[in-house]
Amino acid sequence: MNPAARSADGSRRVLLMLLLPGLVALGVTFVLPLLWLFRASFASSAIGAFSGGDWTLSSYETVLTDPFYWLVAWNTLVLGFNVAVFTVILSYPIALFLARTESRWRGVLTALAVAPLLTSSVVRTYGWMVILGDQGVINSTLQALSLTDGVVRLTNNSFGATVALIEIFMPYAILAMLSGFGRLNTQLEEAAAMLGANRLKVFTRIILPLSLPGVLTAALLVFVLAISAFVTPRLMGGGRVFVLGTEVYNEATVTLNWPLAAALSVLLLVLFSSVIVIYQRALRALEA
Template sequence: MTSSRWLGAGLVLPVTALLLLFFLAPTLLMGLMSLRNYTAGSGIGADWTLGNYFSVLSDGFYIEIMLRTLFLGLVVTLATLVLGFPLALFILRARPAVQTVTILLVIFPLLCNIVVRSFGWMVLLSPNGVVNETLESFGLISGPLDLMYNLLGVVIGLTQIYLPFMVLLLVPALQNIPADVEAAALGLKASRGRAFFTIIVPLALPGIITGSILVFVLSISALVTPRMLGGPTYKVMATQIYDEFMTNLNWPAGAALAFILTAITLGLIWGANRLAARYTKGLQA
């Protein structure tokens, strides 16, 4: 028994050491940095203070950025869910050959770098891009649409980037739903729409919650796509954290923003897990 414990400890020790070295230690250093004072022109001071957190949470500029970030994450999550649920159903009910091709098409964008995909959307959505020129050539618009450097452009880019994650998490959840449950509802004269919303969607809720958590967290922490498609004026928390560190050189404020974003993310994950646990208990009861 003792040798087994030592063997288990030996297997866990390398992973634990890597976690402590490359995750916990930098996080601790950043936490200490967020508690330092900062003076413009002088740099980081030696005094300890909570002023960075109070400044962020009491400043309308930062509050607007936080609300914009949360709204962006919500819109992207809803968009991927609305687009991903029918696609996941199609994959589940298609023939094996069609399933394979569709899954490959869903996964294929993940093989391309996110910077390249964002550049591709810039080519499509820019004022002189493919979308505007095509619409103008057909006479559908008289001038270029504002498809970039705003919420719309960022939502389009992030939805395309994170849609595969939602689909890949919805497919297993839908596979766990017994096929005869829907067939029984249809046999009892329920319409397909009613069977979908009263049976399929509730039974797939664990996958919906998991996919929504993942997409939401990835969306509110995204940096590259909001910077490229939103431009320098459309700020979210990730881009503002980058600016605080790299442009303003205010590392304490950037660290405080990073910890606030982390706290928001952990709080949302905790709340979603509580919701999923309560739902699971309700099904078991």
């Protein structure tokens, strides 16, 4: 073996050694549990999920034939879509401002925008229950002003879950957008203005197209987070909002039907992957 080849071989070995700790950690904490999840989804009982046991498609049969699970999957997609759209719409102006401002408070403002992440999403969900609940801030104000007779239902339904999720995910969306706004720069806006574009044209022809990759990334992130959420839909939905996250939790901890919980999880994974494929196609179309 010549020296060059040997050194190439050596550097590859070093590379492998550097990768090894991460690979082992990922293998133990991610790949193995995922494989076990697949295995469990084909088991006939919770016991069978652990020991060798038998293989059966019955959990998938339940998931695919029971209209209830179709409804749950549909609810999940609708919730994810609504949350993603509104989170992006509400976060976009904030992210755009933070990306473009030359204020020396920019760092502080960015920190403030993501500061809600310092509080657990469970606590923030309870916060929304206080605001939106039947005896909450909004309802008691409306009643005090005699604007309504009864209670306006803002919680224990998907509206409450959607509102809480939007607020909870906004910091993530803002961060994702900021990282995706790399191609924006004020000089391009100045160039467009010099060529005769007014402020609206500068926005529609320059700012918007150049910020789309960031918007898309944020939308994907929020969608994925929303369809896998279960604490907020469960608390804000009061057991009346059925999405894949809450159902997996139910089957796994209440009904103890682990194979069914595993099959629903696999369904969620399939949803994830299809969304990511769509996202990548869209991103490539944008950049072409």
